[in-house]
Amino acid sequence: MRHSTVLADKEVRAGTLVSGRLGKAADFLESQLAKAGLTVNGSNPWDPQIHNAQTYWRVLRDGTLGAGESYMDHWWDCEQLDEMITRAMTAKLDESLTGRWIFIKHWLMARLTNMQSEKRAYQVGEQHYDVGNDLYEAMLDPTMAYSCGYWKNADSLHQAQEAKLDLICQKLELQPNETVLDIGCGWGSFAELAARKYGVHVTGLTISREQQQLAEQRCKDLPVTIELKDYRKMEGTFDKLVSIGMFEHVGPKNYDTYMRTAYDLMKDDGIFVLHTIGSDKSFYVTNPWIHKYIFPNGSIPSLAQINKAAEPYFVVEDVHNFGPDYDRTLMAWQRNFDQAWPDLQDRYDSRFYRMWNYYLKISAGAFRSRSLQLYQVVLRKRLTPLDPYHSKR
Structure with missing residues (x-):
């Protein structure tokens, strides 16, 4: 009783x-x-x-x-x-x-395994970026830029994305007929604008077949080549390098390889603009839910990790943080996704709707709390790398 x-x-x-x-x-x-x-x-x-x-x-x-x-x-x-x-x-x-045991599992995986090895590199493309171009075309603006917009003087998502792309072009100091390597080119938003407006020749790298197909269609009449290739397999030299929203997939075990590869691919007087989400703390693991459902094997770098990786090969010329703009960008994507759902629901189930809605809104909240940042880092090539063991590939 x-x-x-x-x-x-x-x-x-x-x-x-x-x-x-x-x-x-x-x-x-x-x-x-x-x-x-x-x-x-x-x-x-x-x-x-x-x-x-x-x-x-x-x-x-x-x-x-x-x-x-x-x-x-x-x-x-x-x-x-x-x-x-x-x-x-x-x-x-x-x-x-x-979630102690979940955290320990992911911590051990990150420490003991190269989660972003060449073998694993295409997993995020297959799981996330290949989910369907129809989804991204409905959610994004006409540029198909899938990264933070620059809202300083913008009133719409499209204006913010064009402003972001143009800002990067200005930081690269693009000149007609220069060659530019776009590491992680997405659906070709930067390649299209840079080639059309600044007259440069762009080579874009992606690990997503869906992205490659659409990017080639968008840039078919421009001096743009889109390759389905991991950055570690790229050869040649370029006047300028850019990477927009790709460094989050590199992982701490590969930061040095990434920077060394960028160094080798750049001509001596080149400029490299790195646009990436950043954490306010240095971590080796990512949110387990994000890892499982959205970006497998991803890792958000801190500014300290970026600087440490870049220091042997590049001089940091400028760091620009406009993290709050990502909150506004994500909420614009979420509204577009919500409005397009009646046309998408025949191809995606209700569980996918809740997953995607959750992804966009928790990401917006993370930027709004200033736990996440958005960095644009301008790097200039050192004439001689500080790493005494560095050698040309």
Whole structure:
């Protein structure tokens, strides 16, 4: 009788009786969320609404992976998910709710395995970039730029992306007939604009067949070549180098190889513009949910990691951080995705919708909290590398 009374006195969360270990998990998770001003089943649009009480234990056990998967499974919702994540990350809840064993697994994988080896290089292309050009054409602007726009003087996503591409061209100091290597060229947004507006010859590298096909179509009448090739396999020399939103796929074990390769591919008086998402801290592992569902084998570099890798080969001429612009870019993509969903849902299921919506909104929240940055780094080639063991390939 006493046992029944104790259970009856327990709070009913999300329509499910919570007690024992699950009750303790709920108490802990709710106390952590409260630190960020978040109330489970609260009235604010950024408060999470829990439909399945097992969510508490799943998040406590698996951390960010459990949070994302339970959202995909319709176990919880949030009207303003991006704002919820902003508040959670500002309060550093992502650090206290890591999911210990999941974190250890990914930490060991990152330390013991080269997650971005040549053999693994094409995995992200097959899983993420080859998901379907129809999705990206609906979500992105006409440039098909899949990286942060530059909103300083822009009123629309298209204006912001054109401004970003033109800003990079200016930083590269492009001159007619120069040769430019675009490492990670995407669907050819930079190649098309640079060739058309500045009269340069662009070679673009991608590890996605879908990207290669569309980029070649977009640039068919321009001096542009698109190759399906890993950067480590590239040969030749170029006047200028650019990499937009690709360094996030390189990984700490390959940072030196990447910079050394860029050094070898560049003429002596060249300029290299590196455009990349950056972390406010140096990590060796990525968000486990992002790794599993969005960008396999990815790793967000810190500015310290970028500088350490570049130092033997390049002089850092300029660092430009416009991370808040990525929040605005991501929310524009999310609105486009939402509006296009009626036309996409015949080819993608509801679980994909929740996965993609979650990806865009948690990413926006991460930039809004300033946990993530967007760096454009201008590098000039050292005439002699500082690494005494460096040799031409």
